[in-house]
Amino acid sequence: MRAVITVIGKDNVGILHKVSGVCSEKGVNVIEVTQSVLQDMFAMIMLVDITGMTTDFANLVDDMTSLGEKLGLSIHTMHEDIFNSMHNV
Amino acid sequence: MLNVYNILETIRMIQDECLDIRTITMGISLLDCIDTDIDKACEKVYNKIVSKAGNLVAVGQRIEKEYGIPIVNKRISVTPIAMLAAACPNDNPVKFAKALQRAADTCGVNFIGGYSALVHKGFSAGDEALIRSIPEALDVTQNICSSVNIGSTKSGINMDAVKLMGEIVKETAERTADRDCIGAAKLVVFCNAVEDNPFMAGAFHGVGEPDCEIHVGVSGPGVVRAALSKYPDASINELADIIKKTAFKITRMGQLVGARASELLGVPFGIVDLSLAPTPAVGDSVAHILEEMGLEMCGTHGTTACLAMLNDAVKKGGVMASSTVGGLSGAFIPVSEDAGMIDAAVAGVLSLEKLEAMTAVCSVGLDMIVVPGETSPETISAIIADEAAIGMVNMKTTAVRLIPAVGKKEGEMLEFGGLLGSGPVMPVKDKSPAKFINRGGRIPAPMHSLKN
Numbered sequence: 425m426r427a428v429i430t431v432i433g434k435d436n437v438g439i440l441h442k443v444s445g446v447c448s449e450k451g452v453n454v455i456e457v458t459q460s461v462l463q464d465m466f467a468m469i470m471l472v473d474i475t476g477m478t479t480d481f482a483n484l485v486d487d488m489t490s491l492g493e494k495l496g497l498s499i500h501t502m503h504e505d506i507f508n509s510m511h512n513v
Numbered sequence: 514m515l516n517v518y519n520i521l522e523t524i525r526m527i528q529d530e531c532l533d534i535r536t537i538t539m540g541i542s543l544l545d546c547i548d549t550d551i552d553k554a555c556e557k558v559y560n561k562i563v564s565k566a567g568n569l570v571a572v573g574q575r576i577e578k579e580y581g582i583p584i585v586n587k588r589i590s591v592t593p594i595a596m597l598a599a600a601c602p603n604d605n606p607v608k609f610a611k612a613l614q615r616a617a618d619t620c621g622v623n624f625i626g627g628y629s630a631l632v633h634k635g636f637s638a639g640d641e642a643l644i645r646s647i648p649e650a651l652d653v654t655q656n657i658c659s660s661v662n663i664g665s666t667k668s669g670i671n672m673d674a675v676k677l678m679g680e681i682v683k684e685t686a687e688r689t690a691d692r693d694c695i696g697a698a699k700l701v702v703f704c705n706a707v708e709d710n711p712f713m714a715g716a717f718h719g720v721g722e723p724d725c726e727i728h729v730g731v732s733g734p735g736v737v738r739a740a741l742s743k744y745p746d747a748s749i750n751e752l753a754d755i756i757k758k759t760a761f762k763i764t765r766m767g768q769l770v771g772a773r774a775s776e777l778l779g780v781p782f783g784i785v786d787l788s789l790a791p792t793p794a795v796g797d798s799v800a801h802i803l804e805e806m807g808l809e810m811c812g813t814h815g816t817t818a819c820l821a822m823l824n825d826a827v828k829k830g831g832v833m834a835s836s837t838v839g840g841l842s843g844a845f846i847p848v849s850e851d852a853g854m855i856d857a858a859v860a861g862v863l864s865l866e867k868l869e870a871m872t873a874v875c876s877v878g879l880d881m882i883v884v885p886g887e888t889s890p891e892t893i894s895a896i897i898a899d900e901a902a903i904g905m906v907n908m909k910t911t912a913v914r915l916i917p918a919v920g921k922k923e924g925e926m927l928e929f930g931g932l933l934g935s936g937p938v939m940p941v942k943d944k945s946p947a948k949f950i951n952r953g954g955r956i957p958a959p960m961h962s963l964k965n
Contacts, residue, residue, distance in 0.1 A: 428520055458517055469520055482578040500524055502581035504515065509769040510762045511519040513833075 425474050426455070426504040427481070429488060433497030435466040442495065443470065446487055451478040466497070471504070527582055531735035531797040532763065534770050535790045536586040536623075537573055538711035538728045539566050540718035540783060543592040543627075551604040554597055555612035562589060562616035562625070565725050565780070570621040572777045576770055584770065585732075585932075589620065590716035591627035599639030606643045610650035610657050617656040626716030628659040631706070634668040634955075644677060648684040651696035658714035664704035664901040666908045670956040675901065678702045679894030679950065683917050686886075690919035693929055697916040698881065702897050704904035704911050709784050709839045715877075715912055726783035727775045728840065731767035733759075734789045735796040737823075741805045752806060753826040760787065760830030768835040786840030787831030788876060789823070791851035793934035799823075799844050800853025800863075811853050812863030820844060821874035841910060843876025849916075849929065849936030850881055859937045865896075873903050878911035883927045883936040886919040893917065895946035898956075906959050 431443055440459065447454055447470075456471040474481065485501045492499030526532040546557035566589050573587045591613070598606040613625045628650055630640040647659050661678055664670035682697055689696035701715040708719020711728035740759045741752060767785040775782035791799045800811035803819045824843045832838050846868065848854045857863035865882065872878040878900050884893070897913045904911030918927045918938050928935040 428515065430520060430524060469517055471515065482575065485578050485581070500581055502523075503579045505769060506580040506582065506766065507515050507520055507523055509765045510523055 427472050427474050428502055428504055428507060429470040429472060430500045431466065431468040431470070431492070431497055433466055433495070435461050435464050436495065439466060439495065439497065440468065442491060443468070443488070443499070446491055447472055450484055450487070451476045452484065526733070526736045526762075530733075530739045531792070531794060532733045532766070533583040533585050534729060534767060535732040535788070536588050536711050536730040537569070537584055537770065537774050538588040538590055538716055538730065539569050539778070539780070540590045540709065540722055540726045540728060541565050542718055542722065542724045543597060544720065547597050547600045549600050551601040551608050554601065555608050558597070558609065558612045559616050562591070562613070563619050566620045566622065568778060572774055575777065576773050579773070580770065582766060582770070586623040587621075588711065588713060588716065589617070589622050589625045590711070590718045591625060592720065593627060593629040593631055593717050595630035595639045595643040596720070597639075598643045599637065602638060602642070606639070606646045607650045607653065610654050613657050614654040622656070624656050624658050624713045626658040626660065626713050627718060628657050629661060629717040631662045632671055632674045633662050633665040633704075635671060636674070644674075644681060647681050647700060648688045648696065651685050651699050652688040658699045658716065660701040660703055660706065660715045660717060662703040662706035663897065664905050664956070666705055666905050667958055669958040670704065670898065670901045670905055672898065672950070672955055673953045675894050675898050676950050676953065678897055679890035679892070682893050682915055683888070683890045686917040687919055693927055694916050694919055695929060698914065698929060698933055700914065702913045704901035705909060707840060707910055710841050711784075711786050712788065712790065712841060714914065722783070723781055725780045727771060727778060727780055728783040728786065729767045729771035729774070730786040730788055730790065730840065731763050732788065732790045732797075733763040734791050734799045734802055736763060737789065738796070738798070738802045738805050741802065749822065753822055756823060756826035757830035760827045761834045764831040764834035782837065784837050784839030785831070785835040787827055787835070787838055787842040788840070789827055789844040791845065791847065792932055793850055793852055793855070795852060798851045798853035799846055800851050800857060804853060810857050810860060810862045812857040812867050816867060817870050817874055820846070820871050824875040841876045845876055845880065846871055847881035847914075849883065849927070849934040850932060851934070855934065855936060858939055865939055865941065869899060869903070872900060872911055873907060876910070878904070879913045879915065881914055881916070881933065881936060883916045883918050883938050884941050885923055885938050886917050886921050888917050888941050889945065889947070891945060891947040891950040892941055894950045896941070898950070902956070905956070
């Protein structure tokens with residue numbers, strides 16, 4: 425089972441570190457990271473494996489959301505099924 | 514394979530364009546709750562609903578978290594209560610409404626629909642008593658919705674029921690006059706009602722449906738409008754293709770959520786209702802889609818044609834996206850619930866007559882329309898009859914949800930707040946249809962050859 429974490433907001437030191445920190449705390453394995461900084465806007469999409477997750481998905485979502493609030497970023501954590509079903513026939 | 518563009522598109526649809534799942538609705542059969550003792554029947558109704566839907570809200574919230582998409586309403590539809598009321602002819606059916614309200618409170622759902630009667634050919638035991646109890650039932654409950662089917666293509670229109678419903682709509686508004694006539698906003702009169710509709714106020718669980726199932730109603734007018742706005746110079750058939758693609762994506766989301774809810778709740782998946790359901794929120798309007806197509810304001814000449822194209826394209830895109838499509842499926846045009854419709858009605862561009870024409874080509878009918886408080890019951894009946902005739906002849910579902918604004922006149926506003934929005938009092942004709950309505954009887958079913 426995989427999920428997609430998207431992070432959008434003003435660039436700052438240590439965003440990737442903090443987001444992946446939460447992942448490792450919860451047993452979430454990072455598979456792929458796409459990241460770009462346009463002027464001072466930071467955008468990152470992270471594909472993660474949640475099969476070995478030590479918490480339930482709702483907790484991961486809540487922790488990521490509150491991390492986002494703390495850092496002034498918008499962080500969305502969504503199950504990959506929503507993207508697969510919407511964009512693939 | 515996932516790609517960045519697709520991921521960002523999905524997030525933008527949800528964050529900026531008001532994409533949501535409008536409702537997950539659990540349909541529950543109450544046929545096994547029928548009892549000649551009304552108190553026992555009510556207890557069975559309460560127990561059955563709570564045992565089936567006790568987890569509905571929690572499951573809905575879990576899915577919202579998993580997929581990151583809002584599910585605005587969690588609802589329940591039940592077997593038309595007139596069928597249960599038939600077994601206890603000497604009791605007041607409002608007891609059932611109160612039992613439903615208790616169940617709604619326990620489950621935490623937004624609405625329970627099904628305080629309903631199907632009388633398209635005539636009244637059977639329980640039907641008339643239930644209909645006459647609607648004003649009281651909607652007055653003493655908050656989350657119960659009621660509907661009455663008064664006509665069908667196969668059986669014609671029951672004009673006795675049409676006459677009665679004019680009186681009931683008016684009485685319901687009067688009984689709740691101190692709450693902005695809210696009772697009438699929870700009451701729909703149908704022709705060709707469907708048995709698996711997840712949307713309120715007209716949802717009920719038909720007798721041909723399984724014991725328990727889960728339906729999903731999608732939304733997303735804002736997504737369609739945003740998609741069209743990127744192609745200001747496209748031809749109409751190009752616009753139709755864009756709408757189809759967008760409807761496909763919206764519906765896939767409904768299919769995913771429905772399948773997941775069915776798995777988590779352990780009940781069969783019923784249908785996805787392919788609807789564009791507006792809300793009064795900015796950017797969530799069906800009228801604004803029509804305006805994006807090139808109308809200066811919704812309601813002007815050309816509106817019916819634009820709406821016909823929109824409605825058809827939504828279905829074509831949606832059907833491909835879901836294995837089980839049903840319900841009302843199409844674009845909704847509830848006046849008070851759509852920011853663009855409200856503006857057009859206030860400006861006098863959108864009239865009752867134009868809305869009637871629009872209902873011939875789109876989903877449902879004259880929905881959430883505020884009329885003057887002094888409108889006679891016969892006029893309300895005649896509006897119902899006109900709308901039912903459109904549904905009957907065109908083999909489609911039509912409905913009427915009128916709110917007579919007690920104490921208000923043309924041009925004043927009625928404010929409901931929330932998803933129900935606000936609506937200007939729209940003018941009706943002042944010449945009386947009373948003699949026609951008072952004749953009673955039935956309009957015979959139409960023939961379906963020699964079509965002209």
